[in-house]
Amino acid sequence: MQFGLSEEQILLQDNVNRFLDDNSPLDRVRAYADGGADADIWTGLAELGIPALLIPEAHGGIGLQPLDAAIVAECLGSHIAPTPFLGSAVMAPTALVASGGDHGELLADIAAGTMRIGIAFGEAIKRRNDAGVSVKDGRMSGTSMYAFDAEADAYLVADEHQHIYLVRTDDPGLTRSDLATVDKTRRTVELNYENVAAELVSADPTVFEASIDIGRMALAADTLGAAQNMLDQAVEYAKQREQFNRPIGSFQAVKHMCAEMAAQLEPCRSMVWFAGHALAELPDEARVTACHTKAHLAEVGQFIAKTSTEVHGGMGFTDLVGLHYWFKRIGANRQWLGAPEFVREEAAVLQGI
Amino acid sequence: MDLSFGPEYDDFRADVVSFLANNADKAPKGNDLRGEAAKDWQKLLIENGYTCRTIPKEYGGYGAQPDIIKSRIIAEEFSSARINAGLGGQGISMLVPTLLEMGTQEQKEQFIRPTIHGEMLWCQGYSEPGAGSDLASLTTSAVLDGDEWVVNGQKIWTSTAHIADWIFCLVRSEPDAPKHKGISFLLFDMKTPGIEVRPLVDMTGVANFNETFFTDVRLPKHQIVGERGEGWQVANAILGHERETLAPANTAQTRINALIELMKQETVNGDPLINNPVYRDRLMKLQGKVMAMRFNELRILSARLNPGQDPGMARMITKLEGTELRHDLEGLAIDVMGEMGLAYDDNPHLRNSGSWQREYMYFLGLIIGGGTSQIQKNIISERGLGMPREPKFEKAS
Incomplete structure (x- = not known):
């Protein structure tokens, strides 16, 4: 073992x-x-x-x-x-x-690395407002919101039946426009389709699920890395920064914030490892574990993003330190591919609860 | 990554499962530490190697080589079958490992067998009214008078002192030494003259704790574990281990499964509580946390089995996270039941024998006891994250 x-x-x-x-x-x-x-x-x-x-x-x-x-x-x-x-x-x-x-x-x-394929699955997970796509006779119409990435050569697009299609960005019917978000470390786009050639990749929902599951696991892992980095920066800052003639990290008010972050983050590492392992080896547990890992890392990540910023005091709020890039990345990971409440509901349904 | 324990352990697990299936009716219910049923069950478990597994045969144990995986399989199967896993108590969980590591041959022979067979119940005299989180500042004194120690002072939170046969006790024997070097670890009979025990009723309504007073309590000089002044090291040899086992994840898993059943069965206006989206989400949130703690324990287990592997802070955080998680989990059960969640004592509408309220409060006790959550955070930040210690105040003169 x-x-x-x-x-x-x-x-x-x-x-x-x-x-x-x-x-x-x-x-x-x-x-x-x-x-x-x-x-x-x-x-x-x-x-x-x-x-x-x-x-x-x-x-x-x-x-x-x-x-x-x-x-x-x-x-x-x-x-x-x-x-x-x-x-x-x-x-x-x-x-x-x-x-x-x-x-x-x-x-x-x-x-x-010569071909970049983006993902436009948002509408198949939770359709917001008027977005959504329809395909007839191999031609796609409609809109995908918050597709990533912004420079892809082609996209996999899922419709509400969780059928996946491949569309290419050089198709004259496809319009791509930047959608600004708080997270500037990865760009998202809106895709508008007018009679765009759409090649059916899969009409099997389990294919869609396999892609979503591993995507959620990868987002959780991204948050794990970002949150660990924020915690490390906060601890380092608290050791250096002095007030009242002592490092602020010697005050329990500050060190306990750091301890709480570490205590919540440490089990997340094991959780991400297990989720990754389960996707390959434990099919019965893989889907529920991916959902819980995505949601749990979203919660712990949010706590650490806020708390580690607070440990930095006013400097944490500035652009100077740049901590906000991590804060926003963690925030984006939380919303992408299903916000925590939706993902937890999926975990419940998957268990027959 | 390899989560299998190997085929030899499949056989072992099958043995445990079949033992449980054949003997479940003999297991005692509840937490009676002294009843004959509990003692008989304990003997049966020892004979089969399901408790006191690695304690040598000559001291009344099963005498197996340490095998972390077998211990884990036993714990898992007893927990999931919800069957009593043998006697607990501080004598078995704390004193016996201490004696095995630091005791004399005579002490091992005298104390271990009756303790693990339930014939000798111990209490632990550590905390004092003035020495809680700062345990090393304890002041109960022990002075050598000829061949006897004379003990004076007061202990508090002495669980089971009112029914214990013996006590293992930290005392200040070297008043002029630095505080961590002036402590000794003594053992004495609770029937010795000069001991008074006053019960302390806790918030669950149970008087398990006591205040224990010592007035000129005399005991033979040799009833000391380790040397004079080494009591702090003797006590610390196993303290960390106690913290890790206070709130194991497999018990949390058993409890959350019970909570899911409860929410399926209980209804409001005819609709099962499990259908309420707010309660569902709170339940799933806690299930995710339980899952994370289970995997955290896998990492600890793996680091024990593979000495090269670094468990990070996985061990250090289990007391803090595990006890807080259980308190939250029991609290959700109370919330979902509304007024029904208040049921207690002999209320005919109790669910799960009233365990939700009892455990909710009990785990608040564990958040405080065994090193408070705040002390845990000091340990995590100072030893785990390398943050500076709080500056010490000079004593006002």
């Missing part, structure tokens, strides 16, 4: 962290937030094999497991790195492989 990361997984973690330390420091994230591109970071990660992580070796991938994707997501969250990882490397390959269709060429392009 061994519940933890293998030597290979620790090596993967070290490699990705080292690359991101060098290539996605806060200044680099700021440049993206101000309208820059993320292509160089993604190209670098492609050299490490990150887009190929979950793609079978037969299609030019590495054929690793969901837990490995969780490890990478945690590194990306820690560095609040702008990348199309969630859609292109996690959710799209999972859907394409699970569909059983012949997507070899597409998968090979994704694995090489």
